[in-house]
Each structure stands twice: as C-alpha cells, then as structure tokens.
Amino acid sequence: MGLSWQQGPLSTTRLGRFLVPDPLPERMLFAERLRRRMRVRFADEWIADSEDVVLLHEPGRYPVAYFPRADVLPEVLVAGDHVTRHKDLGDTAWFAVRAGGRTAERAAWELVSLPEHASELRGRIAFAWRAMDGFYEEDERILGHAADAYHRIDIRDTSRILEVRSQGRLVARSEHPVVLYESGFAPRWYVPRADIDETALTPAQGRTFCPYKGLADYYDIGDARKAAWSYRDAYTEVGRVNGLVSFEPDKVEVTLDGKRLELEPGQQVVPHGVDRGLDADEVRAR
Incomplete structure (x- = not known):
C-alpha cells in the first residue's frame, strides 16, 4: 500500500481521514527524497545511478522513482515526439531508451511543464519498470516497483x-x-x-x-x-x-x-501499469 495506493492516506479510497476543518483536494501528490542509492540496468549497462532519487506518490499508483538527468547516461535517452498530459503535473515527454544494441520505445519520461509547487521533479527522468532489465538499491535487485517506505x-x-x-x-x-x-x-x-x-x-x-x-x-x-x-x-x-x-x-x-470472517472491500491488487509490474515472470528471470 504505502501512502497513495490501496487504502493509504493519500488514496482516494483511504480508510481513515485527515482531522482538518476544510475539505482536502480529491487528489494529493507527495514527493520525497528516497535517501537510498538506486540504479537502473538495461542491456547489460548501468544507465542510471543516483543517490538523489525522488519518489513520487500519487493516488492509485505505486511510488515512481525520478532520477536527476545528470545521473542518467545522456546517450541512452532518445527523444521522440510523443507527449502526454498528466492530470496534475502537466505535459509528459517520452523517450526511447537505447543501449547495447537494444531499444525500448517509450521507456522513459520527463515532466516538462511542471507547476511551481512541483519543482522538485524538474529535470528528472523516470523509467518504465517493465521495460528495464532491473532496478537496484546498491547491489540488490528490487522487484515489482520502487520500495515504499510506508508499506509495513x-x-x-x-x-x-x-x-x-x-x-x-x-x-x-x-x-x-x-x-x-x-x-x-x-x-x-x-x-x-x-x-x-x-x-x-x-x-x-x-x-x-x-x-x-x-x-x-x-x-x-x-x-x-x-x-x-x-x-x-x-x-x-x-x-x-x-x-x-x-x-x-x-x-x-x-x-x-x-x-x-468476511472479505473486506478494497483488497484487490492492480498488477500492471507503465510504472509497475507485479509479474511472477520478473521473479523467475532475476
């Protein structure tokens, strides 16, 4: 679960409530420094390596890791003309990722028209989880999605x-x-x-x-x-x-x-998305 998924406090289906006098926005996003070294592996190369990763938590999604551009090999990002619109954070520019003779289309993105209140995500790149060969904290592979410090x-x-x-x-x-x-x-x-x-x-x-x-x-x-x-x-x-x-x-x-006992609501797991992949195949292939 964590902050924003399942029935967490930033989820639209949160189990509890904030004790504040005024209604909160329907969608609340939260960004924070990961404070762990995180790396991305693709085509037998480390294409990103950073101790300055920011995790973005948004309703209905697992946390997504954003790397400073300076910590991503510049030659692996191939700009295209595909742009989508994030409902809260503006335009999203997509990149192919190319390394070691391999290319993964629309495998990375950057938020390019961020509002001022989301400036900590400016100049950062996120990678589609299922398009990469692996994500690591130090030398240990992380499976499924970026580790959520609020999942216990x-x-x-x-x-x-x-x-x-x-x-x-x-x-x-x-x-x-x-x-x-x-x-x-x-x-x-x-x-x-x-x-x-x-x-x-x-x-x-x-x-x-x-x-x-x-x-x-x-x-x-x-x-x-x-x-x-x-x-x-x-x-x-x-x-x-x-x-x-x-x-x-x-x-x-x-x-x-x-x-x-009865099955309680809100227990279903959403296994797939551009930023996540809860496939058993990912575990077997590690």
Whole structure:
C-alpha cells in the first residue's frame, strides 16, 4: 500500500481521514527524497545511478522513482515526439531508451511543464519498470516497483481458534494460527499445515507475486477456485509465514473464535501499469 495506493492516506479510497476543518483536494501528490542509492540496468549497462532519487506518490499508483538527468547516461535517452498530459503535473515527454544494441520505445519520461509547487521533479527522468532489465538499491535487485517506505508488514502469534470449512467439510482447525498485518489490507490469517486436511487442497494453476512477500502458490478447495494460498519460499523478512496457508473468506467459510470472517472491500491488487509490474515472470528471470 504505502501512502497513495490501496487504502493509504493519500488514496482516494483511504480508510481513515485527515482531522482538518476544510475539505482536502480529491487528489494529493507527495514527493520525497528516497535517501537510498538506486540504479537502473538495461542491456547489460548501468544507465542510471543516483543517490538523489525522488519518489513520487500519487493516488492509485505505486511510488515512481525520478532520477536527476545528470545521473542518467545522456546517450541512452532518445527523444521522440510523443507527449502526454498528466492530470496534475502537466505535459509528459517520452523517450526511447537505447543501449547495447537494444531499444525500448517509450521507456522513459520527463515532466516538462511542471507547476511551481512541483519543482522538485524538474529535470528528472523516470523509467518504465517493465521495460528495464532491473532496478537496484546498491547491489540488490528490487522487484515489482520502487520500495515504499510506508508499506509495513507485522506478523503476530495468536491463541485464537481459526476454523475453515467448505461445503460442510472441516478443512482446517488451528489453535495457534498467525496473523499478518499488511498496510492497506485487512488482517490475513495463516494456518500451519499440521492443522490442515491437505487432502482438501488441490494445487491450482498460476502464481502471483508480492514485492514484500514473494511468490504465492494457490489451491482449489472443492469447487472454490484459488480459495487458499501459500508462500512456500517466502522472503526472509516474512519468514514466519513460510509454508503456512491462508484462506479466502469469500470463497470458503472461515471463522475466528466462532465469528465468520468476511472479505473486506478494497483488497484487490492492480498488477500492471507503465510504472509497475507485479509479474511472477520478473521473479523467475532475476
């Protein structure tokens, strides 16, 4: 989630509200220095390398990294005549990116008619995430989108009783599930496999990718498609849910201490856009 996506404070579907006397603008943008070294790789070349990156947060989008022109190899940007209009920030000029005998069309852009209140983005270049070979913080590749300092995950043990049923069949019962709190999402409850009747789980086709947790595998439960998922190789930061299983409360019956859980609104993930790519293929190809 972070500031501006999902149900964050700058999102148009924010869960909370600002305690101010006057109405806020419908759309609020926020820019800040990343304060991390960030690099861009394309065609076996480092085409951008900066410790002065600015992240732009705007409603409905993941944060976008803007590099000073001085920190981008000048020869890789090929100007064209394609110009679009940003609803808040004015004209956007697009560039092809060319290096190492490769060209990616409309793979970078610059905001060229910025209002004065957005001057910190002046003279900066952003790159289309899915068009580049990789983005890095220092020597470590960042997957999915620029890292969002406001996205947080906390995992807690609990002694509450969680039960899962499908068409009357008891699929899982645990007296020690763990709960994962993630910015912008309702709590997700994960169950140890020892507490699950795994004969009820049928591996499903397809995987999804979370930049903060890793690749998720899915399971059908009877006629309920992709009613459960598991991070079988979860990132170290969320290793406590590695191999555990979580269940969709709108597809099977999930109760917590006898109270049935419901799927909360605003939980959907938007996987694609010019500035982002949450493809499992990006993880496999790293």
